Amino acid sequence: MTTPQTKLTGKLLIDTAMGSFLGDKRIRLLEAIDKTGSISQAAKAVPLSYKAAWDAVDDMNNVAPEPLVNRFAGGRHGGGTELTAFARRLIAFYRALEKESQLALAKLTSNLEQNGVCDVDDFRQVLRRMSMKTSARNQFAGPVIAIKEGVVDAEVSIRLAPELVLTAIVTRESAENLGLAKDRDVLAFVKASSILLLTGDDGHISARNRFTGTVTHLHQGPVNAEVTLAMPGGQHVLTAVVTLSSVKRLGLAVGQAVTAVFKASSVFLASMD
Known part of the structure; x- marks a missing residue:
């Protein structure tokens, strides 16, 4: 045989x-x-x-x-x-x-x-x-355009599109381990559960990242809903997971203008060798 x-x-x-x-x-x-x-x-x-x-x-x-x-x-x-x-x-x-x-x-x-x-x-x-x-729902890529170093942390700005900049805060040790430098391409990840949605202007929100877009998809489950926004420029999208009660309270619907907000500390980075 x-x-x-x-x-x-x-x-x-x-x-x-x-x-x-x-x-x-x-x-x-x-x-x-x-x-x-x-x-x-x-x-x-x-x-x-x-x-x-x-x-x-x-x-x-x-x-x-x-x-x-x-x-x-x-x-x-x-x-x-x-x-x-x-x-x-x-x-x-x-x-x-x-x-x-x-x-x-x-x-x-x-x-x-x-x-x-x-x-x-x-x-x-x-x-x-x-x-x-990775389990993070939102993945973006772009070059580092600025790094502001503090005593413990570093603020990293990443250009996703000409009019679209994402900000992340990582420890200085992480920045060094990733080899972060200006013009280096990185991946940025944001969990959908870390994103807050606003339907009106709220000056009391301190989160570093604020992007106003249009709802393109609204998938409702038994408890939560997944909301996808087209971000400025039209190429990128951002997905958030919110409760159904929040969807009703905000009156969310496809075609509606909504602002997505998330902290710079909610963004984690990966560098590509």
């Missing part, structure tokens, strides 16, 4: 200075959007839930240097989606890299077998453990 040949297979994940944000499922989602012009139809093709598809699109637009997906009004369902030229170039780049990575894995498998390594499960496990994920 012949022993089945051990083979390495894998999915390509693009990990750039702007963060890990693009893999097989998201590429297939982009391709489906390009084909159908509909986020709902693209979600069914992947398959993904409608919400998961929009979350993926928002995440990609947040960390990409240019928008990948544009939304427009009109059409049979009152609106649609389309890929940008940048997104189409990115898909082509990904597919070319994917082809080369599969050839490399096939060669690696052959080399391992020639050296008497017939079981590569341990190797797969190491690769899986090297993957990093």
Whole structure:
């Protein structure tokens, strides 16, 4: 009886200075959007839930240097989606890299077998453990534009877009460990539960980050609701989790102008080597 040949297979994940944000499922989602012009139809093709598809699109637009997906009004369902030229170039780049990575894995498998390594499960496990994920709902990327150092802490300003600056406060030790410096690209994470929403001007809020945007999605659960805002500039979005009673009290609705507020200390950073 012949022993089945051990083979390495894998999915390509693009990990750039702007963060890990693009893999097989998201590429297939982009391709489906390009084909159908509909986020709902693209979600069914992947398959993904409608919400998961929009979350993926928002995440990609947040960390990409240019928008990948544009939304427009009109059409049979009152609106649609389309890929940008940048997104189409990115898909082509990904597919070319994917082809080369599969050839490399096939060669690696052959080399391992020639050296008497017939079981590569341990190797797969190491690769899986090297993957990093975070539970923070909001992920952004951009260059550091300023660092103000104090005795204990450092205030770090990150430019997400020409008109959009995020502020984080980290310890001086953390800033040194991350190698933070002006013009260095970093990732910024904010938990959805750390964000407060305001529907009017309130001068008594001391939080450093204040962004006024428009509600694009409102997903209500049994207790809480997830509220997604389009931030100034249109490319980035911010998602907050608030109670249903807060949704009712604020009268939140899609299309409404809302200000998202969160402390600089609620932002945590990661640098990309």
